[in-house]
Amino acid sequence: MLRVENLNVHYGGIHALRGITLDVEEGKIISLIGANGAGKSTTLRAIMGLEKPSKGKIIYNGKDITGKQTKEIVKSNLVLVPEGRRVFTNLSVIENLILGSYIRNDAKEIQKDLDWVFELFPILKSRQEQKAGTMSGGEQQMLAVGRALMTKPKLLMMDEPSLGLAPLIVKNIIEIIKKINQEGVTILLIEQNAKASLEISDYAYVLETGEVFMEGKGMDLLNNEEVKKAYLGT
Structure with missing residues (x-):
């Protein structure tokens, strides 16, 4: 590969x-x-x-x-989750995740992958409107991984x-x-x-x-x- x-x-x-x-x-x-x-x-x-x-x-x-x-x-x-998380701190959890899918135009599949991310990281589902910068380090790491998964790697x-x-x-x-x-x-x-x-x-x-x-x-x-x-x- x-x-x-x-x-x-x-x-x-x-x-x-x-x-x-x-x-x-x-x-x-x-x-x-x-x-x-x-x-x-x-x-x-x-x-x-x-x-x-x-x-x-x-x-x-x-x-x-x-x-x-x-x-x-x-x-x-092919996607990289960088060291240090690098989430968009002034944007909400859901905005960060949607940005991960910016290269895609398959709306149904995007929603399917969003559901998958929320299944992997239930905390993100409950914090969708929270600003990423106010989350703990562990939560930000989950968000960084979730955002990468939204590219469908x-x-x-x-x-x-x-x-x-x-x-x-x-x-x-x-x-x-x-x-x-x-x-x-x-x-x-x-x-x-x-x-x-x-x-x-x-x-x-x-x-x-x-x-x-x-x-x-x-x-x-x-x-x-x-x-x-x-x-x-x-």
Whole structure:
């Protein structure tokens, strides 16, 4: 579904990505783990057209999308939930969600997906008229995910969805990610809670200083002694 080949990104004199190669198989949950500054977010931003690669290719559903504009990538049903939520704080919950469907014109399907979002996140249904900026961090994260789902993504990329949230909310977010995947949405996930991420991942890549250091099935990496010491605190 998605293949990243030899991806390189420079920030001025900084070589942020150094030949990243990875595959995202349709219907799977794929995780990127690694320390801060390893290149995880830069990888997602480059896929999304928010960073310009200096070398390499990004192939999505058989088409080369390297260097394409972000709005064109979104239209191909590839969507990013950015780190830090980035909801429209002065708009209501329902306005944020409707904005997520701005590229669509299938009213009946939009309503169907809105109902699905409310099923996943009942709190959003009860807070439809509330300004997003007055919600808690966990509620804003739910809104950010819901807004992304309103684009009807085939591949949903998520950057640190549990960052700064209470453990109970983190558990809820992880369960929601599993439910979204079970509905047929492929997931490419960056998650600070490496243990939780690997537990639900079909496959994962470990990034270090802009390179793929290790890769394998989620459970295999979860039980890898090197990964345990470096990222799982054991």
